[in-house]
Amino acid sequence: MLDRLDRTLREGGPRPALLGSTGAQARCGELAALADQYAAALHHRHGLRPGDTLGVAVRPGPRALAVLLAAHRLGLRAAVLDPSAGPDVLRARLALAPPALVLADAVVQAAAGWARPLARRAHLELPPLHLLGPVATVGRRLPGCAPGLGGHPGPPPKPYEGDGDAVVVFTSGTTSAPRGVVHTRSSLAAGMRAVDALVRPGPGRTVLGGTTFVLVPALAAGATVALPARRTAALQRQIDRLAPDETYLTPPRLRPLTRLTGRVWTGSAPADAALLRRAKQAGATEAWGVYALTELFPAAAVEEREKSAHEGPGDLLGAPLPGVRTRLGADGELLLAGPSARDRYLGEDPDPWVRTGDRATLDPAGRIVLAGRLKDMVLRRAENIYPGLYEPSLNLPEVELAVLVGVPAPDGDELLVALVQPRAGADHRRLRADLRAPLARMGSARPDAVLFGPVPLAGRSRKPDRAAAARRCADRLAADPAGSTP
Structure with a gap:
């Protein structure tokens, strides 16, 4: 793919290749x-x-x-x-x-x-x-x-x-145990080919996105790529001006936008059906959630219509993309393998199977249904509760974001708390009433408390920061134990 990109750039000459938020940044030649x-x-x-x-x-x-x-x-x-x-x-x-x-x-x-x-x-x-x-x-x-x-x-x-190591991306770890994802030239190329087959960018089209896995296949296909503006207002103006055919943004960047065009792709953080529906209401012709990891990009994808039709527990991620193999560990952890999987972690031996850290199930059609992060499990009254199974049901039209977190209880157990971030202008009294039905369907996993407020975000992809959310909920409950009846 990078060789193909090199040829495309040389043949493109004066054609614009990269666009900034206000205009052309670089031409192909x-x-x-x-x-x-x-x-x-x-x-x-x-x-x-x-x-x-x-x-x-x-x-x-x-x-x-x-x-x-x-x-x-x-x-x-x-x-x-x-x-x-x-x-x-x-x-x-x-x-x-x-x-x-x-x-x-x-x-x-x-x-x-x-x-x-x-x-x-x-x-x-x-x-x-x-x-x-x-x-x-x-x-x-x-x-x-x-x-x-x-x-x-x-x-x-x-x-x-030849082949060999192409890139090292450090994702986690500490000073005593740093962890770096090593992709080879062949795994990097396979991931870019998978994006190319999924998105199918074409010559003369405009793609809005800044990640390497989006940028390289689009440029190699002869498309022009616009790098997203950092501020929301500037990003919205950029979309209004360019009317991109394809847009790839993380959920936190996509969420506040009110006008979209073409097909929209989002991933690298939870993307529920409500967010995809909102993207289509804003003008997107299709809205796709992409399940991707640094270790294997992309792994699965699902369009809003299919995701919204899922009525069972958990979050439907879609069918594995061609070449991606799946299996479940003894604890329900999703394991993935395929040509685009990382070769190894730096300093460790190669391993064809990527441990995702996600608990999942596979439906009869082989589609991946996410049940939540293993490390996010809440142990309440000797019951293991996986937030990812239940959080999708909280994403009502007036909900911007919702997470379930564990908060230490006075008796040494854990309380399960829902932190719900309402959309701007939402009627909190009506929203609390609308939440009664999905809360009742949770059965034994019904939260002990429901709090309204912003969900903390962290990291480059602005994922929900569950540790910070748990601390915020603990402080709120300590200050007003009676003000959060679910």
């Missing part, structure tokens, strides 16, 4: 030339060879894409540096994959240097980059930045044609 420049500099000037690790701390955009293409051409392993992980965890992670060179733009270097106090307030913190390895600046240099990546008069080296 410019991206191809930039990738050649980076590849030549990395190979001739910095001496990188196939198998070397390249640390990448570059914000999404044309330069980040050109770095990816250059790394692929040279057979390098790109280790993505996440500034939200914290400096100690990041150093521990990279001890498993010491970079031969770190590429960073000026903003990231500022966050690791003079602007560290400001970055820390935004929960973004990098160690001094020179402690991770040699550093080179990509793009414009500012005072205090490392030397520029530079250029080289020689031609870029011939493309590396």
Whole structure:
């Protein structure tokens, strides 16, 4: 897929490839030339060879894409540096994959240097980059930045044609046990082919999305990709102006939008049927929920009509995509395998089966029905309650988001609490009345308390932060034990 993208960019010449929130950012020929420049500099000037690790701390955009293409051409392993992980965890992670060179733009270097106090307030913190390895600046240099990546008069080296590690994405773990997902060139290509077969982007179409797995197949097909604006108001204006044929946004980014066009895809965080219905009411011709993990992207997909028709317990994720194999562990954990599955975790042996951490069932048609995260299980009166089985029933039209969390009870047991975030302008008294029926259907899993309020979010994909939600519920109950009768 990356080879196909390289050819498409070279043939595209002056055609716009990437659009920013206010207009064109890069043309096809410019991206191809930039990738050649980076590849030549990395190979001739910095001496990188196939198998070397390249640390990448570059914000999404044309330069980040050109770095990816250059790394692929040279057979390098790109280790993505996440500034939200914290400096100690990041150093521990990279001890498993010491970079031969770190590429960073000026903003990231500022966050690791003079602007560290400001970055820390935004929960973004990098160690001094020179402690991770040699550093080179990509793009414009500012005072205090490392030397520029530079250029080289020689031609870029011939493309590396073997397999091997392509990217390391650190997803979890601690300083004592860091965990990095390792994708090979073949698994990365398989994932992009799966996206291409699912979305079917075409020449001349406009795709709104910023993740690599969306961006690369769309550009390779000859589509123009618009990188989503960060602020909701700017994002809505961007959609109004471009009328994209395909839009991929995480649920928190999709939720506040009121006008959409074309097909809409959402994933990387819970996407219930109510959110997909709302997307179609906002103008989407189709609304798809995509089940995807860093370890295997994408795994399954379901359109709103099919998801809304599901009446049983749990959250219907849809049928596994072609090539994806499923099985259930003894504890009900969903295990996945397939060509796009990660090869291994850094420092561990290869394993074809990905442990998702999700508890699930498979219906008679082989579709995946999510029952919740294993680690989110609430133990109440010796009964195991999996929130994912019941949360979908709380997503009424006037509900923005809802989670079930466990809160310590005075007797040492756990209370099950529903934290419900109403939509703006919702009548809370009527919503509480509307919730009576779905609460009654929960049977023995009926929550002990229902609280209205915002659901905390965390992480790059802005998923519900259950630990923070549990703390918030505990504080609310301690302050007003009688104000939350379900």
